[in-house]
Amino acid sequence: MKNCNLRKMHFILASLTGFIIMISTWVSVIVMLLALVNGARNEDDVEPCATVQSSSSVVPLGSNVTATCVIREDCPLAIGQAVHIEWHLGSRFLPSSPGANDSSRVSQVVVPSFNHTRAFLTCSVRGSPAQVVGGVQIRAGYPPEAPQSLTCQTNLTKPNTLTCSWDPGQLETHLLTKYTLHTEVWDLNQNYTYEILPGVHQYTIPRSDFVLFSDMEVYVKARNDLGEATTEHIILEPVSAAKFDPPIILQAVSTKYGCLKLSWRLSHHQDWMLEALNLEVRLKTADSSQWTEQPIPVGRFRTSRPVSLCRLLHGTRYAAQIRVRYKQSPWSDWSSSHSGVTLESAPTGRLDSWTKVSGNHMNETLNIHLFWKPSKQFHANSQNVSYTVSVQRLPGERGKVCSTTRNHCTFRIPRKVRKVFLRAVNAVGKSPPTEVRIYLPKAVAGISDATVVPRDDRSFLVQWRSLVSFGLTGFVVEWRPLLKSDLSLTQFEMTDRNQTSLVITGSFEPYKPYGISVYPRFKDGIGLPQTVNAYSRQKAPSMVPKITIKKTWQSQIELIWDEIPLDQRNGIIKNYKVFFWNAKGPINVAHADPTERRVVLTDLDSVSLYEAFMMVSTFGGSRNGSTINFETEPLDSLSILIIVIGSLVGLLLFIFVILMTCFSYQKRLKGHFWPAVPDPANSSIKRWTSESTQDSYLTSDNEEPNLVYLSHLSFLDLPAKISKEDHDDLWLNSSEDTSDLGESICGSPFIPGYSGSNSDSVPYATVIFSGPCSSPTLEGPPVYLRSESTQPLLESEETFSPKCYQNMATDQRPTEQCFFGPDLDCVTNKGKELETMWDDFPFLRALAMTETEID
Incomplete structure (x- = not known):
C-alpha cells in the first residue's frame, strides 16, 4: 500500500513538472x-x-x-x-x-x-x-451541430412561465459555441431573442413575453467561428403546452347498477380554467393490486361536470384515479385514489371446485375437504359474500352441511351421497347452485415424472407424464405454502386429459417452499398424486446442522446430523459434503445422501487427530458449518470382536475336522491305541454241552437265565500223519468259517449250534488235535493257533490279563506252562498249578475235557 502511494506521488509530481515546463515554454x-x-x-x-x-x-x-x-x-x-x-x-x-x-x-x-x-x-x-x-x-x-428535440412546456402555477429546452448534440466543436433562443408572438407581432449562458441548454421565458391562448413560433440557433446551425421551428399555443396539476376527485357514488359517478375539480392554481379538458380514468377492485392495463378515455369535460363510468361489476368496491390535459398538452399526473361501491345484486355465474375425499370402505361416512374459487363467469356482485354447501339442490336450511365466508370447507356426509351443491350468498340473494360431484379416491398411479421449474418470481412451470388413458378425464394441479397451515391458501387449477403442463401464477415468496401436487381425474374417482416441493428463488441455507459422532472404529468413523428445519433451508438440499483432514494428509471430501443424513469416513489413520466440517448446498448457494475434532481408536471393539470370532470359528473347525477324522477311523485307532485283549481268566462257562455254546446256569428256578456271549473254540481233528503243507492248507481253508471246521472233519459234538454268521462272536482260538476220528495218538502236544481277532470274548468290562501264555520264573527264566494237551513234565511236576489253572481258565478246562475223551 505504501509503495502504491509513493508511485502515485511520483506520477503526480512528474505530471506537474511537465505541465509547468509546457506553461513556461x-x-x-x-x-x-x-x-x-x-x-x-x-x-x-x-x-x-x-x-x-x-x-x-x-x-x-x-x-x-x-x-x-x-x-x-x-x-x-x-x-x-x-x-x-x-x-x-x-x-x-x-x-x-x-x-x-x-x-x-x-x-x-x-x-x-x-x-x-x-x-x-x-x-x-x-x-x-x-x-x-x-x-x-x-x-x-468543427462547425456547430443543429440542436435537436426542442420542446417547450408551460407552467400554470404562479407565476406562469414557458420553459424551452433542447439537445445540443453529441459533437464536440472544440470552439466556443453560443446558443440563442428566438420567439415570435403572432398576435403581438413581436420578436424576442434570448442569449443563453455557455453550457446551458434551456431557457425560461417570462409571462410578459407570451400569450396563453395565442400561437407563437420558437427556434434555437447555435453559432461559433466556423459557422452556425438552427433547430426546426415549432409553433405552439402556450396553454396547450401546459402540464396541469393532478386533479382532485371529490366523490364517487353509484346511482344505478353497474355504474359509478365521479365528481372532480382542478387544483386551486388552475381553477380559473373554463375550457373543456380531456380526461382519462383508471380503476381497480379493492382486492386487486393492479390497475386496469389501459386507462379509460371519457372525453372532454368541464370541471363542473361529473364523470360517469358504467358496465362495472355489481356490489364491488372500486378505487378510481383521473388525469387531465388541454388538447395535445402533456397529461397531468394521476390524482389521488378515491373509492366507491357499486349497487349490489345477487351473485351470478358458477364456481370452480376441487374436492378431496378421505375414508375407507368400512366407514359409513366420508370426510370431505371442498375448495372453490370464482370462475371467469362468476360475479359476486357484493362486497360481503358467504358460501353454503348443501346435499339438496333447493335452497334452505335443510340439508346444509357447511356455511362459511372463506374459500374452503370441511364436513362429513353419508357414504351414499354422490353430490353436493355450492352457492354464493349476499344481502340481495343467492347464486344458482354449483353441482359438485363426490369422487372417491382410487389406488391408481395415473401420472409420473412430475417436475416443477420456476419461470420467474411469480410463476412456475409444472410438467408431468400421463400413464393411463382409459377412463381419464383430466388433471388437477394443487399448490400451497408448506410453512403455513391455513387451508385458505390452497389453490388449484383444472386441465383436460390432453394437457400435461401448466403455468401457475401467484404471489410466491422467494426462499419459501411450496408443495405442488398433480392429481389424475377419472370418471369414477381421483387417482394417486405426485407431489414436488419447489422454490421460486433459492439461496444458501440459513444454518448448518451440528455433526455428531455416532461410532468410531480403528480406521473409520460414522457421523450423523439432524435434519435442517424447513424454514431454514431456503431451497432444495442438493448435497452434504464433509471435509476432513489431519496434520499429515491432504483435505478429503466425503459425499452424503441428503435423505440419510449420515456418512462413514473411511481409510483413516489409526490413533490420529482429525478435523472436519460440513458444507450444505442448495441450488442457490452453500454454507459451511463449524469445525469438529475427532480421534480414531487404536483397536476398536468391532476389530476385537472380529478377531475373537474368527479365532473361535477356526478352532471349532479344527476340532470338527479332528472329530470327523477320529470317527471315520474309529476302529483302526481303537485297535492301535486300545487293543482288545481277551481275558480268559474272567470268562465263566458253567456248563458246556453239545447242544449249545451258551451257558444257561440257573441257581434257582425263579432266576432269569444270564446269557453270556463268548468267543468259541473250533476243534479240528487232524489225521495222525499230516504234512506241513496239508496242515497250512487246512488252516487257510478254514479261515473263512473256522467255527464249524471241527464238525466237518470229525463231527465234533461240542459246537452243533454255532453259526458263522454271528458277527458278534469270533473264534478266540482254534485247537488242532487228533481226535477220535480214527487217527492215532499224536506224539507231540496239541497245536494251538491263536485267532487274529481283537474282539473281546465277553460283552463284559475288560479286566487285565496276561498278554501271552507264559510266566516268568523267579530266576528270570521263562518257564513254559503247558496248557494244551497232556505233557508228562507238566503233569508230574506242576500238577497243582495246572489244577488251579482249570478253575481260572474255563476254556482250558474244556480242552482238558476234550483230551480226556480222545484218550
Whole structure:
C-alpha cells in the first residue's frame, strides 16, 4: 500500500513538472512574439522585425494551413548578413520553402493537416541561439451541430412561465459555441431573442413575453467561428403546452347498477380554467393490486361536470384515479385514489371446485375437504359474500352441511351421497347452485415424472407424464405454502386429459417452499398424486446442522446430523459434503445422501487427530458449518470382536475336522491305541454241552437265565500223519468259517449250534488235535493257533490279563506252562498249578475235557 502511494506521488509530481515546463515554454514564446510583433516599448517605439500572415487563424480540424513570414529590411538580426528562416509548430520543426520572390527574407510554410485544437506557428532566424521574429496562433475545431428535440412546456402555477429546452448534440466543436433562443408572438407581432449562458441548454421565458391562448413560433440557433446551425421551428399555443396539476376527485357514488359517478375539480392554481379538458380514468377492485392495463378515455369535460363510468361489476368496491390535459398538452399526473361501491345484486355465474375425499370402505361416512374459487363467469356482485354447501339442490336450511365466508370447507356426509351443491350468498340473494360431484379416491398411479421449474418470481412451470388413458378425464394441479397451515391458501387449477403442463401464477415468496401436487381425474374417482416441493428463488441455507459422532472404529468413523428445519433451508438440499483432514494428509471430501443424513469416513489413520466440517448446498448457494475434532481408536471393539470370532470359528473347525477324522477311523485307532485283549481268566462257562455254546446256569428256578456271549473254540481233528503243507492248507481253508471246521472233519459234538454268521462272536482260538476220528495218538502236544481277532470274548468290562501264555520264573527264566494237551513234565511236576489253572481258565478246562475223551 505504501509503495502504491509513493508511485502515485511520483506520477503526480512528474505530471506537474511537465505541465509547468509546457506553461513556461508557452509564456516565453508569447512574450517573445509580443515583443517582436508589437516592438519594444521605449521612447523610439521600435517596430517588429517580421510579419507573419496565415490563411486563417481558425480552421476546420484536420485541414491544411499556409503561413508566410517576411523579415523587414531594418531588422537588426538581418543587417549585413545572410538570413536563414526556420518554422516551428509548437515545439515541432517544420520544413519550409522560399517565398515567391526567392528572397532570403521571405519564407513560406504549409501544414498539410492541422490536428491541434490550438497551437502557435512561429518563424525564427537561425543563429546561436535561434531568435523568434514572428508568429501566429491557430485554432481548429468543427462547425456547430443543429440542436435537436426542442420542446417547450408551460407552467400554470404562479407565476406562469414557458420553459424551452433542447439537445445540443453529441459533437464536440472544440470552439466556443453560443446558443440563442428566438420567439415570435403572432398576435403581438413581436420578436424576442434570448442569449443563453455557455453550457446551458434551456431557457425560461417570462409571462410578459407570451400569450396563453395565442400561437407563437420558437427556434434555437447555435453559432461559433466556423459557422452556425438552427433547430426546426415549432409553433405552439402556450396553454396547450401546459402540464396541469393532478386533479382532485371529490366523490364517487353509484346511482344505478353497474355504474359509478365521479365528481372532480382542478387544483386551486388552475381553477380559473373554463375550457373543456380531456380526461382519462383508471380503476381497480379493492382486492386487486393492479390497475386496469389501459386507462379509460371519457372525453372532454368541464370541471363542473361529473364523470360517469358504467358496465362495472355489481356490489364491488372500486378505487378510481383521473388525469387531465388541454388538447395535445402533456397529461397531468394521476390524482389521488378515491373509492366507491357499486349497487349490489345477487351473485351470478358458477364456481370452480376441487374436492378431496378421505375414508375407507368400512366407514359409513366420508370426510370431505371442498375448495372453490370464482370462475371467469362468476360475479359476486357484493362486497360481503358467504358460501353454503348443501346435499339438496333447493335452497334452505335443510340439508346444509357447511356455511362459511372463506374459500374452503370441511364436513362429513353419508357414504351414499354422490353430490353436493355450492352457492354464493349476499344481502340481495343467492347464486344458482354449483353441482359438485363426490369422487372417491382410487389406488391408481395415473401420472409420473412430475417436475416443477420456476419461470420467474411469480410463476412456475409444472410438467408431468400421463400413464393411463382409459377412463381419464383430466388433471388437477394443487399448490400451497408448506410453512403455513391455513387451508385458505390452497389453490388449484383444472386441465383436460390432453394437457400435461401448466403455468401457475401467484404471489410466491422467494426462499419459501411450496408443495405442488398433480392429481389424475377419472370418471369414477381421483387417482394417486405426485407431489414436488419447489422454490421460486433459492439461496444458501440459513444454518448448518451440528455433526455428531455416532461410532468410531480403528480406521473409520460414522457421523450423523439432524435434519435442517424447513424454514431454514431456503431451497432444495442438493448435497452434504464433509471435509476432513489431519496434520499429515491432504483435505478429503466425503459425499452424503441428503435423505440419510449420515456418512462413514473411511481409510483413516489409526490413533490420529482429525478435523472436519460440513458444507450444505442448495441450488442457490452453500454454507459451511463449524469445525469438529475427532480421534480414531487404536483397536476398536468391532476389530476385537472380529478377531475373537474368527479365532473361535477356526478352532471349532479344527476340532470338527479332528472329530470327523477320529470317527471315520474309529476302529483302526481303537485297535492301535486300545487293543482288545481277551481275558480268559474272567470268562465263566458253567456248563458246556453239545447242544449249545451258551451257558444257561440257573441257581434257582425263579432266576432269569444270564446269557453270556463268548468267543468259541473250533476243534479240528487232524489225521495222525499230516504234512506241513496239508496242515497250512487246512488252516487257510478254514479261515473263512473256522467255527464249524471241527464238525466237518470229525463231527465234533461240542459246537452243533454255532453259526458263522454271528458277527458278534469270533473264534478266540482254534485247537488242532487228533481226535477220535480214527487217527492215532499224536506224539507231540496239541497245536494251538491263536485267532487274529481283537474282539473281546465277553460283552463284559475288560479286566487285565496276561498278554501271552507264559510266566516268568523267579530266576528270570521263562518257564513254559503247558496248557494244551497232556505233557508228562507238566503233569508230574506242576500238577497243582495246572489244577488251579482249570478253575481260572474255563476254556482250558474244556480242552482238558476234550483230551480226556480222545484218550
